[in-house]
Amino acid sequence: MTEAQQFEVFMRNYQDMVFSTAMRLLANHAEAEDVAQEVFLKAFERFDQLRDSPTAGGWLKTVATNLCLNHLSRYRSRWSFFSELFKSGPDDAAETEFIGTVEASASESGRQEEVEQALQALPPAQRVPLVLFHLDGLTYEEISQKLGVSMGKVKTDIFRGRETLRKRLKIHLE
Amino acid sequence: MKPDHEKQLEQAIGEKLRALPELSAPREIALRVMSTLATRAALPWYRRSWQTWSPAAKAVSLSLLLASFSGLSFVGWKVSEADTLTKLLPQIGDWLETLNVIWNTVQVLAGAALLALRKLSPNFFIVCALIGALTYAACIGVGTVLFRQSKKI
Numbered sequence: 001m002t003e004a005q006q007f008e009v010f011m012r013n014y015q016d017m018v019f020s021t022a023m024r025l026l027a028n029h030a031e032a033e034d035v036a037q038e039v040f041l042k043a044f045e046r047f048d049q050l051r052d053s054p055t056a057g058g059w060l061k062t063v064a065t066n067l068c069l070n071h072l073s074r075y076r077s078r079w080s081f082f083s084e085l086f087k088s089g090p091d092d093a094a095e096t097e098f099i100g101t102v103e104a105s106a107s108e109s110g111r112q113e114e115v116e117q118a119l120q121a122l123p124p125a126q127r128v129p130l131v132l133f134h135l136d137g138l139t140y141e142e143i144s145q146k147l148g149v150s151m152g153k154v155k156t157d158i159f160r161g162r163e164t165l166r167k168r169l170k171i172h173l174e
Numbered sequence: 175m176k177p178d179h180e181k182q183l184e185q186a187i188g189e190k191l192r193a194l195p196e197l198s199a200p201r202e203i204a205l206r207v208m209s210t211l212a213t214r215a216a217l218p219w220y221r222r223s224w225q226t227w228s229p230a231a232k233a234v235s236l237s238l239l240l241a242s243f244s245g246l247s248f249v250g251w252k253v254s255e256a257d258t259l260t261k262l263l264p265q266i267g268d269w270l271e272t273l274n275v276i277w278n279t280v281q282v283l284a285g286a287a288l289l290a291l292r293k294l295s296p297n298f299f300i301v302c303a304l305i306g307a308l309t310y311a312a313c314i315g316v317g318t319v320l321f322r323q324s325k326k327i
Contacts, residue, residue, distance in 0.1 A: 004208065011204055011207060015204060016197065016198055017196055019196075019199035019200075020196040020197040020199075023197055029200075033200060036203045037206050037207055037210070040203070041211070044211055045223075045226070112193065115190050115191070116197075119191065134187065134191040134192065135191055162187045171187075173186060
C-alpha cells in the first residue's frame with residue numbers, strides 16, 4: 001500500500017470526527033468542509049508521526065477546534081458584529097423557522113436530529129463556548145482564554161445557550 | 175436562578191450533547207484532500223514548503239543563507255571603513271542630488287495642491303466627507319446582507 005493510500009485510509013477513519021467538530025463549532029456546511037480539508041492537509045505533513053500514534057484523534061480534534069476558532073475570529077467577527085447590532089431582541093422569524101424544521105424532522109430521524117439542529121441554530125456566541133465545554137471538555141477558564149473573553153461572559157453565554165436549548169427541546173427539569 | 179436548576183440544566187444538556195452521534199463527512203472532503211496532495215506531489219521539490227525538503231537540501235539551503243548573511247555583513251563592515259567610504263562619497267553625493275531634484279518637484283506640486291485646496295469652499299469638504307461616510311455605510315450594509323444570506327444558505 002502506498003503512502004497516499006495509507007493516508008486515505010487514515011483520513012476515512014477520522015473524517016467524521018473532524019467534520020463533526022467543525023460543523024458543531026461553525027454551523028456551516030461549506031466552512032466545515034474547508035476546515036476539515038485544512039486539518040487533513042496539516043495531518044499529511046505529520047503523517048509519519050500520526051500514522052500509528054494513539055493520540056492522532058486528539059491531535060486532529062485540537063487542530064480542527066483551533067482552525068474553527070481562527071476562522072470565526074478572522075472572517076466572521078466584523079459581519080456578525082453588525083448582524084447583532086441591527087438585531088432587535090429575539091429573532092422571532094428565525095425561531096419560527098427553527099420550530100418548523102424541528103417538527104418536520106421529528107417524524108423523520110428522531111430526537112438526536114432535533115438536538116443537532118437546535119445546537120446549530122444557536123448564535124455563535126452561545127454555541128461555541130457550549131460545544132467547547134460539553135463536547136471538548138474544556139473548563140470555563142480554558143474557554144475564556146481560547147476565546148479571549150472574560151470568564152463571566154463565558155459562563156453567561158453557556159447558561160443562555162443551555163436555557164435556549166432547554167426551551168427549544170422542551171426539556172423539563174425537576 | 176437557583177443553583178440546583180443550573181446543575182440540573184448543565185447535566186441534562188451535557189447528556190444530550192454527548193449522546194450525539196458523529197455527523198457523516200461528505201465524500202468530497204477526501205476527494206479534495208487527495209486531489210490537493212496529488213497536485214502538491216507533482217510540484218518540483220524546490221517549489222514545495224521548506225519543511226518538506228530533504229535533510230540534505232535543508233542543510234545546503236541553510237548554509238547558503240548563512241553564507242549570504244555573513245557575506246553581506248562582511249561587505250557592510252568593509253564599506254564602513256574610512257578609506258572605502260571616501261571613495262564612495264562622491265557617488266553618494268550624485269545620488270543625493272537626483273533625490274534633491276525629485277524632492278523639489280514634489281514640494282512645488284504639493285504647494286500648488288495646497289493653494290488649490292485653500293481656494294475651495296468648506297462646503298466641498300463637508301460634501302466629500304458625507305459621500306465617504308455614505309459609501310462606508312453602504313459597504314457595511316451590503317456586507318451584512320450578504321453575510322446573513324450566506325448563513326441562511
